[in-house]
Amino acid sequence: MIKWLREVGWRYAVVLAVCAFALFPVLFVVSAAINPLGTLGSTGLIPQGASLSNFHDLLTGDHPFTKWFLNSVVIALISAFAGLLISVAAAYAFSRMRFRGRRVGLLSILLIQMFPQFLAIVAIFIVFTEVTELYPAFGFNKPWGLLILYLGGALGVNTYLMKGYLDTVPKEIDESATMDGASHVQTFFRIILPLVGPVLAVTAMLSFIGTINEFLIANVFLRDTEAKTLAVGMYGMLTDKRDANFGMFAAATLLTAIPTVSLFLWLQRYIVSGLTAGAVKG
Amino acid sequence: MTTEVTGAGSERSPHPGPSGQAPDQRSRGGRRGDAEQVRRTRELSTGFIVSRIAVLGIVAALLIYALPPLIQTEAWTALGVVGVVTALVAYLYLTPRHIPAKYLVPGTIFLFAFAIVPIVLTFVTAFTNFGDGHRGTKDEAIRAIETSSVTQVPGSPEYYLTIAERDGELVFLLVDPDTKAVQAGTADGLSPVDGAEVSLTGKVLSAGGYTVIPTAQAAERDAEIAAFSVPTAGGAVKATGLSRAFEGKADKSYDAACDCVTSPSGGRWVADEVEGYFVDAEGKHLDQGWKVDVGFANFTKALTDPTISGHFLNVLIWNFVFALSAVATTFALGMIVALALHSPRVRGTKFYRIILILPYAMPGFAMLLIWRDMFNTDFGLISKLFGVHDWLGTPTTARLGLIVINLWMGFPYMFLVITGALQAVPRELTDAARIDGASAWAGFRRVTLPLVLVALTPLLISSFGFNFNNFNNIKLVTNGGPYAIDNSTVGATDLLISYTYRVAGFDSGVADFGFAAAISVFIFAIVATVSTVAFWRSRAQEEVYS
Numbered sequence: 001m002i003k004w005l006r007e008v009g010w011r012y013a014v015v016l017a018v019c020a021f022a023l024f025p026v027l028f029v030v031s032a033a034i035n036p037l038g039t040l041g042s043t044g045l046i047p048q049g050a051s052l053s054n055f056h057d058l059l060t061g062d063h064p065f066t067k068w069f070l071n072s073v074v075i076a077l078i079s080a081f082a083g084l085l086i087s088v089a090a091a092y093a094f095s096r097m098r099f100r101g102r103r104v105g106l107l108s109i110l111l112i113q114m115f116p117q118f119l120a121i122v123a124i125f126i127v128f129t130e131v132t133e134l135y136p137a138f139g140f141n142k143p144w145g146l147l148i149l150y151l152g153g154a155l156g157v158n159t160y161l162m163k164g165y166l167d168t169v170p171k172e173i174d175e176s177a178t179m180d181g182a183s184h185v186q187t188f189f190r191i192i193l194p195l196v197g198p199v200l201a202v203t204a205m206l207s208f209i210g211t212i213n214e215f216l217i218a219n220v221f222l223r224d225t226e227a228k229t230l231a232v233g234m235y236g237m238l239t240d241k242r243d244a245n246f247g248m249f250a251a252a253t254l255l256t257a258i259p260t261v262s263l264f265l266w267l268q269r270y271i272v273s274g275l276t277a278g279a280v281k282g
Numbered sequence: 283m284t285t286e287v288t289g290a291g292s293e294r295s296p297h298p299g300p301s302g303q304a305p306d307q308r309s310r311g312g313r314r315g316d317a318e319q320v321r322r323t324r325e326l327s328t329g330f331i332v333s334r335i336a337v338l339g340i341v342a343a344l345l346i347y348a349l350p351p352l353i354q355t356e357a358w359t360a361l362g363v364v365g366v367v368t369a370l371v372a373y374l375y376l377t378p379r380h381i382p383a384k385y386l387v388p389g390t391i392f393l394f395a396f397a398i399v400p401i402v403l404t405f406v407t408a409f410t411n412f413g414d415g416h417r418g419t420k421d422e423a424i425r426a427i428e429t430s431s432v433t434q435v436p437g438s439p440e441y442y443l444t445i446a447e448r449d450g451e452l453v454f455l456l457v458d459p460d461t462k463a464v465q466a467g468t469a470d471g472l473s474p475v476d477g478a479e480v481s482l483t484g485k486v487l488s489a490g491g492y493t494v495i496p497t498a499q500a501a502e503r504d505a506e507i508a509a510f511s512v513p514t515a516g517g518a519v520k521a522t523g524l525s526r527a528f529e530g531k532a533d534k535s536y537d538a539a540c541d542c543v544t545s546p547s548g549g550r551w552v553a554d555e556v557e558g559y560f561v562d563a564e565g566k567h568l569d570q571g572w573k574v575d576v577g578f579a580n581f582t583k584a585l586t587d588p589t590i591s592g593h594f595l596n597v598l599i600w601n602f603v604f605a606l607s608a609v610a611t612t613f614a615l616g617m618i619v620a621l622a623l624h625s626p627r628v629r630g631t632k633f634y635r636i637i638l639i640l641p642y643a644m645p646g647f648a649m650l651l652i653w654r655d656m657f658n659t660d661f662g663l664i665s666k667l668f669g670v671h672d673w674l675g676t677p678t679t680a681r682l683g684l685i686v687i688n689l690w691m692g693f694p695y696m697f698l699v700i701t702g703a704l705q706a707v708p709r710e711l712t713d714a715a716r717i718d719g720a721s722a723w724a725g726f727r728r729v730t731l732p733l734v735l736v737a738l739t740p741l742l743i744s745s746f747g748f749n750f751n752n753f754n755n756i757k758l759v760t761n762g763g764p765y766a767i768d769n770s771t772v773g774a775t776d777l778l779i780s781y782t783y784r785v786a787g788f789d790s791g792v793a794d795f796g797f798a799a800a801i802s803v804f805i806f807a808i809v810a811t812v813s814t815v816a817f818w819r820s821r822a823q824e825e826v827y828s
Contacts, residue, residue, distance in 0.1 A: 152396025
């Protein structure tokens, strides 16, 4: 029993304590969302009553919540997928190839991504004022403009994350593929990508969540009510009437969490499965 | 053992396909016998041709979309850039050489256009006075001064006015009361209109190429119409209401001989090229100025202006404390949980993992606002649980609160990446350590932790960079507060970025982009220095760059 406590028991104690810490703000949101009064003052950790009136108000009220929801999910999905492809390709080059400017390239990426895009928001605004004139489809109030802007940050920290994992994939694997006559494209798509599936899943999810949460640039970009993403729209909802809208805001928060949480559940097996265990030995 | 894949090496590759190829075509080539492979290199494979056609097709489509607007606006520099970049990309994916570049170029293009260009523009802006009152060029400022000073003087021509639209731009259709001649006035000036249909009252009913806006809709754009003016030789045409317009004389006019703006009433404002304003004898300037280079003025202002530099040190210290404790706490908690779950003997890891990821899966901006309300003195959950206290109104608890909130939001990310890194640690190593008699702690300390750190050092450094500028956390939870009674410009939890953004006027509405850009450059310099030092000192460096 003591041995069990020392080897396994402490693990449960730690995990349960941290789970409680992770959960209680979420419980508070749930409680606020189903609180029939819908105000902050009447909300506690344990719900006083249960009703879906906040959800009903949210979906039938003045705010085009479903439209915002759709905008967010579409932008986040596309930018996660495209960004993933871009950064894993770069990570492959950095991990497996030796070329002039490799070290400088790695260092520059690291340095540039230290400069958050929103610090340059004035410059971005100037650039996109021009873009809106020339190519309205990629300008303000259009998801495509926001999307290509987000892709500017794709070659950043994700590339590092994936390069790190690619470095742990034994080089013998792709060497043997090359020996068998595979081209670099075949090695990349058929050997490397399946092997780094877990890290691809993790990265895609992080990128998706990051995009859903992105507020500052989206707030500058999307001024039309219909074009807004969830972050921009919901922020406006709470600045209007803070106390009265609290329940509705909590309900919207829960609905916003649905795509991210379900994405996690869906990608669960990739995240959990090991990276290259036994790939060489086998 | 060759691990290098170089440009020259690819020449030997039996199937030098580009990355634009569809996977099934590639795999078909891969499954063929060696002899056939060798023979096929001498011919052109289907995949090779298809992929090349795809490259050319995409390039052509891009050019067809991108070029016409550039030609129309005569943006020759942009046209040149687009042309050269497209040509290089086309070459890159048509040639079998330069393999690393094939993988790097897509990301690099986006990085360049939407990260590097804005950064460079920010640096350039830091040396100017760009901001409210200094938005455009000197010519634009002169035009703004002249048109805004237009007044109706006796005898100035009057017109019947019809509001119209062309390509989304507002247009004044002007009918001369005597000759019934119709002119179109845009922001560029007047031009005659032929074949317009004019009613007896002087309203234009229809005109080729213009869309007449009905009066009811025009009334909604009242403010826009009042601000609109059509420049003319002697002044400008402005609207009085929705159906009349007059050509007024500019009260102020620019005189190139003295490089000054004069008015008939004797006013005289001389251009000051250092300040970017027209200044009169008493030193008062006109509202509209233009953008000028100010050298290092924005930087020296940040360091020597007493209202800004006075609290700089305090803010800097708290900024470092916040960023470092943010990284340390999230990494520590993430590591503890990841280790706790990293054992085959723990049941239900999937279930725990879902709960642990919840803080990260919840929308961050919304949760920040919800945390703020949980810390609310009177109604908040924290007050209900731990007793009523002005949590965010007391400097110490406000700072602690921010770190706790940040820990809640940040540890799942660390947990995720550490879990990934732990799974990548070869089991042979930890097994070997245990067989050699290492205790669990020693095994972790000497084997697991160094390996995890090697993989995660760049992430830790970028986490520091992120938290150093964690604008949202501060802005949404405390907005920099609490503030001392005698000082409303800097609060106890202000980070450099929130503090300087407030001083630079982003909150109060008077934008000083030049100064804000200079502050951005400062922050960039600090973060870059800290990160570089961290990298040089990191033992992991050799491993990461090898």
